[in-house]
Amino acid sequence: xxxLQNFINGxxxxxxxxxxxxxxxxxxxKVYSLIPNSDEEDVRxxxxxxxxxxxxxxxxxxxxxxxxxxxxxxGIEARMDEFVQAESKDNGKPLSLAANVDIPxxxxxxxxxxxxxxxxxxxxxxxxxxxxxxxxxxxxGIVGCISPWNLPLYLFSWKIAPALAAGNCIVAKPSEVTPxxxxxxxxxxxxxxxxxxxMNILHxxxxxxxxxxxxxxxxxxxxFTGGTQTGENIARTAAPMFKxxxxxxxxxxxxxxxxxxxxxxxxxxxxxxxFANQGQICLCGSRIFVERSIYNKFKExxxxxxxxxxxxxxxxxxxxxxxxxSKSHMEKVLSYVELAKEEGGTVLTGGVQVNxxxxxxxxxxxxxxxxxxxxxxxxxxxxxxxxxxxxxTPFDTEEDVLMMANSTQYGLSATLWTSDLKRAxxxxxxxxxxxxxINAWLVRDLRTPFGGVKASGVGREGGWEALRFxxxxxxxxxxx
Ligand code: TXE
Numbered sequence: 001x002x003x004l005q006n007f008i009n010g011x012x013x014x015x016x017x018x019x020x021x022x023x024x025x026x027x028x029x030k031v032y033s034l035i036p037n038s039d040e041e042d043v044r045x046x047x048x049x050x051x052x053x054x055x056x057x058x059x060x061x062x063x064x065x066x067x068x069x070x071x072x073x074x075g076i077e078a079r080m081d082e083f084v085q086a087e088s089k090d091n092g093k094p095l096s097l098a099a100n101v102d103i104p105x106x107x108x109x110x111x112x113x114x115x116x117x118x119x120x121x122x123x124x125x126x127x128x129x130x131x132x133x134x135x136x137x138x139x140x141g142i143v144g145c146i147s148p149w150n151l152p153l154y155l156f157s158w159k160i161a162p163a164l165a166a167g168n169c170i171v172a173k174p175s176e177v178t179p180x181x182x183x184x185x186x187x188x189x190x191x192x193x194x195x196x197x198x199m200n201i202l203h204x205x206x207x208x209x210x211x212x213x214x215x216x217x218x219x220x221x222x223x224f225t226g227g228t229q230t231g232e233n234i235a236r237t238a239a240p241m242f243k244x245x246x247x248x249x250x251x252x253x254x255x256x257x258x259x260x261x262x263x264x265x266x267x268x269x270x271x272x273x274x275f276a277n278q279g280q281i282c283l284c285g286s287r288i289f290v291e292r293s294i295y296n297k298f299k300e301x302x303x304x305x306x307x308x309x310x311x312x313x314x315x316x317x318x319x320x321x322x323x324x325x326s327k328s329h330m331e332k333v334l335s336y337v338e339l340a341k342e343e344g345g346t347v348l349t350g351g352v353q354v355n356x357x358x359x360x361x362x363x364x365x366x367x368x369x370x371x372x373x374x375x376x377x378x379x380x381x382x383x384x385x386x387x388x389x390x391x392x393t394p395f396d397t398e399e400d401v402l403m404m405a406n407s408t409q410y411g412l413s414a415t416l417w418t419s420d421l422k423r424a425x426x427x428x429x430x431x432x433x434x435x436x437x438i439n440a441w442l443v444r445d446l447r448t449p450f451g452g453v454k455a456s457g458v459g460r461e462g463g464w465e466a467l468r469f470x471x472x473x474x475x476x477x478x479x480x
Pocket of ligand 1 (some may be wrong): 147173204207209210228251281282385
């Protein structure tokens with residue numbers, strides 16, 4: 001069976017203690033490779049390599065650094081098919097999604113930050129007749145990047161690209177549930193001429209290697225995307241060490257639909273925002289609020305479309321949805337369907353596992369699920385399910401829907417459907433969310449700030465925000 005390796009100091013290597021964990025293919029439920037279960041000793045080696053590489057990488061001209069990162073992005077593009085196949089196999093998502101979204105976006109992430117750094121500038125503040133302040137922004141040093149399983153290379157590269165572009169060396173860990181594309185990245189870095197030790201990629205469980213990254217005193221900043229509980233644990237460890245922290249956590253995003261929306265466009269986009277990537281995107285709109293006058297019309301049309309959505313193996317070109325990421329995640333999602341029933345909800349469609357024919361009979365397939373009749377403040381409507389489950393709830397007034405939309409501990413994103421411009425501004429302004437889409441969903445411009453409020457996280461990624469996070473400003477004053 002294939003054994004993945006860590007990538008330290010420009011070379012692939014085995015974990016020092018020789019421990020491995022199983023890597024499952026969600027489409028079949030079978031183990032198909034082994035992942036190093038690294039620990040603090042591997043982190044120590046990676047930090048040592050990064051420490052040596054830092055003077056070389058941080059002092060390299062920005063143009064040269066940029067060229068290497070552009071080559072990295074081109075390297076992924078040149079191996080597009082290999083990356084697409086690997087991402088789909090590792091995660092269970094349809095091949096078409098990996099080909100159209102995940103891997104192209106990873107290419108763009110590297111390209112975007114490789115070129116953004118060429119234009120990154122700092123400020124100066126003149127004090128008339130007194131002197132001038134100028135601010136320099138320097139790389140932090142060694143930074144830790146920890147990413148989740150839902151959009152594996154997409155989110156991994158979203159962190160490591162700005163970290164590297166800003167001149168840092170990294171010790172990065174993809175999710176142990178979906179390690180494969182990050183594993184492939186080592187080869188591409190070698191081909192791109194990335195100096196040894198700049199990019200170190202370690203595999204393994206959060207509680208072993210992830211925790212060791214967070215605890216290492218020479219790793220000065222942590223950029224994390226994942227569950228809110230994990231974010232809390234990381235913050236607890238990192239805060240007393242005064243590490244810089246960027247935390248992108250969970251969401252329970254509202255999708256608010258007014259009667260005056262473009263119904264057709266809203267309906268097809270709402271299918272996407274509910275179930276894309278099997279509902280495993282932190283930006284999915286899992287609480288759908290519909291103005292009462294169109295509630296029944298919406299319910300009928302939506303449920304009809306959801307009920308005919310094709311759930312199939314990821315290689316099937318007809319598949320609109322593939323497998324969810326793991327058995328335990330599937331069980332978690334199904335347990336929320338049971339909870340919803342206990343809380344008085346009615347399952348309008350879905351709520352069950354899908355059994356495909358061999359060799360996919362052991363895979364983790366779920367029917368997309370729509371539930372109605374729940375109170376806005378019940379657990380099903382407050383906790384992140386992170387799967388193909390949405391609830392629908394009618395509303396009467398703007399005040400009502402805003403109260404319900406803002407009622408969770410989360411505040412990542414929100415979607416709003418209306419053709420009333422004034423209302424769109426009014427509601428967008430009052431939504432407690434870091435990102436609001438009006439008459440659209442998941443339209444992303446990499447220059448914009450990305451992140452949430454409340455329990456959805458701390459800090460912003462994207463554009464200058466990411467480059468600011470991965471640099472340390474120093475203000476220097478000189479007297480006239
Ligand atoms: O995420 P974890 P899990 C949510 C979603 C999901 C839940 C749990 O609701 O059901 O979180 O998913 C690493 N120190 N999201 O358990 O554990 C871990 O190895 C350092 C939302 O898979 O947060 C992985 O690399 N690292 C979400 C990463 O953290 C640790 C995406 C994320 O895993 C660690 C994923 C520790 N103590 C899940 N423990 C989003 N916002 O996009 C774990 N890790």
